[in-house]
Amino acid sequence: MGYRRVVVKLGTSVLTSGSKKLDKAHMVELARQMANLMKSGVEVVLCTSGAIAAGREHLQYPILPDTMAHKQLLAAVGQSQLILAWSQLFSLYGLHVGQLLLTRADLQDRERYLNARDTLNALLDNNIIPIINENDAVATNEIKVGDNDNLSARAALLCDADLLILLTDQKGLFDADPRTNPNAQLIKQVVNIDDSLRLLAGGSVSGLGTGGMATKLEAADIARRAGIEVVIASGHHPDVINKVALRESVGTHFSAIDSPLESRKQWILAGPASQGKLVVDDGAARAVVESGRSLLSKGITRIEGEFERGATILIVNTDTRVLAKGISRYCAADLRKISGKHSNEIEDILGYDYGDAAVHRNDMVVLENKEKAHVS
Numbered sequence: 001m002g003y004r005r006v007v008v009k010l011g012t013s014v015l016t017s018g019s020k021k022l023d024k025a026h027m028v029e030l031a032r033q034m035a036n037l038m039k040s041g042v043e044v045v046l047c048t049s050g051a052i053a054a055g056r057e058h059l060q061y062p063i064l065p066d067t068m069a070h071k072q073l074l075a076a077v078g079q080s081q082l083i084l085a086w087s088q089l090f091s092l093y094g095l096h097v098g099q100l101l102l103t104r105a106d107l108q109d110r111e112r113y114l115n116a117r118d119t120l121n122a123l124l125d126n127n128i129i130p131i132i133n134e135n136d137a138v139a140t141n142e143i144k145v146g147d148n149d150n151l152s153a154r155a156a157l158l159c160d161a162d163l164l165i166l167l168t169d170q171k172g173l174f175d176a177d178p179r180t181n182p183n184a185q186l187i188k189q190v191v192n193i194d195d196s197l198r199l200l201a202g203g204s205v206s207g208l209g210t211g212g213m214a215t216k217l218e219a220a221d222i223a224r225r226a227g228i229e230v231v232i233a234s235g236h237h238p239d240v241i242n243k244v245a246l247r248e249s250v251g252t253h254f255s256a257i258d259s260p261l262e263s264r265k266q267w268i269l270a271g272p273a274s275q276g277k278l279v280v281d282d283g284a285a286r287a288v289v290e291s292g293r294s295l296l297s298k299g300i301t302r303i304e305g306e307f308e309r310g311a312t313i314l315i316v317n318t319d320t321r322v323l324a325k326g327i328s329r330y331c332a333a334d335l336r337k338i339s340g341k342h343s344n345e346i347e348d349i350l351g352y353d354y355g356d357a358a359v360h361r362n363d364m365v366v367l368e369n370k371e372k373a374h375v376s
């Protein structure tokens with residue numbers, strides 16, 4: 001069956017073709033491919049990087065202090081150039097574009113998340129290509145998603161896409177960074193993402209991109225848990241977008257998991273940043289990961305961070321391995337009072353009781369995989 005809605009993420013490495021300026025000749029080719037896909041009835045959302053590179057180019061490579069404010073200056077100048085370029089290029093194919101600049105805060109709050117979703121749907125319903133980037137000009141480190149791989153995965157969840165294509169300067173995910181290891185082999189198919197796979201994915205060394213393969217794997221993991229297939233491929237492979245959409249074997253394909261998360265759990269996974277950690281003992285770890293149970297106060301051994309009731313937290317085991325992400329029913333201060341205690345003692349200790357679970361299984365996404373990795 002064909003794909004219905006596709007998010008295409010273009011890294012700086014693709015948009016500049018490894019140079020210091022936007023490669024407009026290549027951008028027009030990518031716009032052609034996306035327009036072609038739209039014409040064939042597949043809806044396309046573009047997540048574009050390149051604002052900072054475009055800002056540098058437009059200001060003719062100024063020597064600026066390496067501060068947040070100056071990066072934001074470059075992004076502010078560059079984003080307008082970038083969207084202007086995309087708008088002109090898509091207009092060659094008779095298509096309009098609409099710009100969405102997002103920060104983590106827009107995804108964190110469920111209402112704002114749903115508003116952004118409505119805008120995306122409205123644009124697509126009207127045959128307008130949504131173009132997404134992080135709102136770098138106003139986002140500080142604390143409120144940033146931080147890289148467009150993760151942002152594109154969140155966009156894919158937001159618009160209920162069925163395919164996420166991450167285009168970069170390599171043919172896909174290799175078993176080592178091909179820049180430093182000439183014998184590195186392309187991994188064509190991934191059915192599970194685990195620590196052994198994460199070890200293969202390095203950062204960005206080109207000085208152009210943010211995050212390298214490590215953030216692409218994070219993005220792939222988020223998307224596939226929501227039932228979205230992911231392909232990492234080269235943005236310079238001929239007709240790559242259409243080939244991937246036609247399920248031709250290009251790059252690295254990540255299967256979606258069979259039983260995707262329901263919408264609220266997708267939001268827990270992709271929206272809010274975690275504000276603290278609950279360290280749990282082995283019994284609780286098994287209950288959460290293997291049996292899909294709620295986390296009870298009894299199994300919590302330590303609470304890290306200060307947070308309110310309703311905050312998003314990570315559940316980690318004693319080796320600090322992340323097991324799950326969820327919403328805490330109690331604030332950090334009260335959790336410290338009831339950790340290690342039986343549920344039936346909670347009311348006596350706190351004088352109130354929000355139920356047995358510190359994190360209810362309905363408010364939790366288990367991240368630790370039970371299956372073994374399988375790559376081929």
Ligand SMILES: Nc1ncnc2c1ncn2[C@@H]1O[C@H](COP(=O)(O)OP(=O)(O)O)[C@@H](O)[C@H]1O
Pocket residue numbers: 010011012013014049167168169170172173174175176177178179200201202203204205206208209210211212213214
């Ligand atoms: N296992 C790997 N396979 C392929 N590329 C890798 C791997 N580990 C690290 N990389 C690096 O990831 C880079 C691509 O990511 P990045 O520089 O962030 O580009 P983009 O701008 O496309 O996001 C490659 O140029 C490569 O050096």
Ligand SMILES: N[C@@H](CCC(=O)OP(=O)(O)O)C(=O)O
Pocket residue numbers: 010011012013048049050051052053133134136146147148149208209210211212
């Ligand atoms: N938002 C930034 C890009 C951040 C980013 O993740 O870059 P990349 O790794 O090239 O996809 C920009 O527009 O310059």
